[in-house]
Structures are given as C-alpha cells and as structure tokens.
Amino acid sequence: MFFDLKHTDVNSKARAGVLNTDHGSIETPIFMPVGTQGTVKALSPRDLKEVNASIILGNTYHLYMRPGHRLIEKMGGLHRFMGWDRAILTDSGGFQVFSLKELRKIDDEGILFQSHLDGSYHKFTPQLVLEIQRSLGSDIMMVLDECPPYPSTRDYALKSNQLTIDWARQAREIFSGWQPLYGHRQWLFAIVQGGTFKDIREQSARALMELDFPGYAIGGLAVGEPKDEMFDITDFCTEILPEQKPRYLMGVGMPDDILEAIERGVDMFDCVIPTRNARNGTVFTTEGKMVLKSARFKEDTKPVDANCQCYTCKNFSRAYLRHLYNANEILGLTLATIHNVHFYLWLVRQARKAILQDNYVSWKERILQKITRVVE
Ligand SMILES: NCc1cc(CSc2ccccc2)c2nc(N)[nH]c(=O)c2c1
Secondary structure, eight states: OOEEEEEEOTTSSOEEEEEEETTEEEEESEEEEBOTTSSOTTOOHHHHHHTTOOEEEEEHHHHHHTTOHHHHHHTTOHHHHHTOOSEEEEEOSHHHHHHTOSSEEEOSSOEEEEOTTTOOEEEEOHHHHHHHHHHHTOSEEEOOOOOOOSSOOHHHHHHHHHHHHHHHHHHHHHHHTOOOSSSSOOEEEEEEOOTTOHHHHHHHHHHHHHTOOSEEEEOSOSSSOOHHHHHHHHHHHHHHSOTTSOEEETTOOSHHHHHHHHHTTOOEEEESHHHHHHHTTEEEETTEEEETTSGGGTTOOSOSOTTOOSHHHHHOOHHHHHHHHHTTOHHHHHHHHHHHHHHHHHHHHHHHHHHHTTOHHHHHHHHHHHHTSBOO
C-alpha cells in the first residue's frame, strides 16, 4: 500500500502515516527540502542523510531547461545523477513557468513559454511533463496544472480549474498504462485548484477523486492570499479529499503555517523558506527566529540552538556563524542550511509523536509560543 494511515489525533484532523516508496518509507507529517536544480542548495546528499531527510523535491521546469531530462536519462535518472538514493518528488513545472513571468500562453493543449535561459520556445503539455518526470525517475510525480494568480475572478478560476481537470484526466490516462524507466515505481498526484472559491474547490476535488489518484496536492494557495483564507480553504479541501490518501499542501511554509495545516489534515509539505532563509542568515530555533548577522551575536559563544542536535549546533557558536556570514564564507551557508532543514524535520517528527499520543493541539499551542518569537 502506497500510503498507510496509522493514526488520526482524537482532538483534530492531524494524522500520522507512512508513504511507502521504492526509495524508502517516509513517515508523515513530512517536510520535503526543495532541490530545484538537482541539489538542495548548500547541502550534499550526505548532509541530507545526516539530518534524516527522507524525501527531497526536484523541479521539472529547471531540470528540463538545464541539463535536460534526456541527459539525466542517459545518466541513469535523477537519483543516480545527484547521488540521492532516497525518495524524490518532482513538480510538473507549470507553476515555475507562471512564477518565472516569461512570455507564456495557456491554451487547451498546455502552456507555451520562453526559456528564462536562452529565450527558446517550449510547450508543456500533460504528456510532456509526465515524460520528463519519467526520465527523471521521480518517485512521486505531479500532473500539469494551472495555479491561478491571487486574486482571480470567479470566472477565471472556473475556466482555469476546468483546464486543470482536463489535463489531469489526460495524465491519469497516460498513468494507467505506466511503464517506469528504472524499475522503481512512480506515483502520480493530482492537484486541487479553484482559488479561494469553495464551490470550485469542491468541483475540483470531486472531479479529481473520480479519476482515483494515489495522492492529492492542494495547489493554488500560499500565493498571496490572507493566511486565514489559506487555512480555511485547506480545511475545506481536506474535508472532501479521501481520508486514506496523502494530502500535500504545495509551497507551505513557515514553521507555524505547517503546524496549523497539520491540524487541518495535511501530510506533506515543501517550502524554500528553511534553505533560502539560511542563505540570508536567518535561522529557526526552539526559542524563536534568529538573524545571525546581527551584531548582538558578535561574541555569543552559545550554539544556534542549545536544544538542537544538528552538526552545526553541536560544533559551532553563533559568533562563528556570524563571522562566516560577514566574511561571505560558503561554510556559513552550509552550516545554517543544515540547521534549518534539521529544525523543520525535527518539528514535523515532534508533531508526529504528539499525534500518536493524541495531544497534537496542546503540543502545537505550547511549541508555537516559543518558535514564533524573535530571539533578540
Ligand atoms: N506557492 C504555492 C505553490 C507552489 C508550487 C510549487 S511546489 C514545488 C516546488 C518545487 C519542486 C517541487 C514542488 C505549486 N506547484 C504546482 N504545480 N501548483 C501549484 O498550485 C503550486 C502552488
């Protein structure tokens, strides 16, 4: 069974489960570090294993653009190419086309766009993005979808949703006769859209459920809408989606967003925040967020987080990390990234423990008091 739902917290919709892939089992709730170009920036696969990452993300758009999915296929697939033998999830690429703001034109067949690298024209179709993900060999693939901008008119959200459902239908058809390239199984997730319109969200979820996918992503959120709307739509979607299938909230989020979404029945998360913030000198700790470049840490001999067991916190001081940032030293990026990814993975592991003990909500309230502070 691809997804085992082990337990649902008695006081909320928070769930503990296991995703079984041919590149290992993944305990949920899970955070997936983003490795856009076949690397989680500043980390080696060895670092990722040391922080117990069980699944990372690759980006179909970027890898298609460079070095190209055919080259990666020649290299034996993305796992071998990047030296990562645990699980990989890849996005379909449509979202990246929209967020790169290059010329793009959507029609019933797919998305026509210009490369951000050399200006060449390309067209992502439901079939092409699956071919690319087949060449990459991702364990979990995403269908091509359109993520409507926020805000969108109701009319736009309706039309866009119809297209996303049509594209998902084509993808499901291709997937029904699926022959993986490298011998390991590949799973296909659908993506629920519909903006912040609940009736369109329901239409989307029910149409995709009829097509029976192994898992369901909630897309089109964390695109600028107010947080309470994001959580309200998330809660609404998880009410409809199959209980026995994994739910993936795309592109979310800050540590507190993830804890709120877990309470509303989400199992999988990805976000660039831990890796991007680390590169900018901001780290997350059990006592709150910390801007390491700040002068207040100039002579601070304490570790980033005294409660953290990561390599960075066990071996280096805040003063040293601040020095590395000021000196523009690459090691600073690596050490802060190790810590932040470790923190996110630790947080969701703690969440899972609380769920299994049926005290997720009280645990969440306690931890939120601490991690949402700013360390002065
Ligand atoms: N900001 C939210 C968000 C993020 C991503 C990207 S998630 C990602 C990023 C890199 C690698 C893998 C997954 C999305 N992807 C798709 N296909 N559809 C969405 O609505 C959407 C919304």
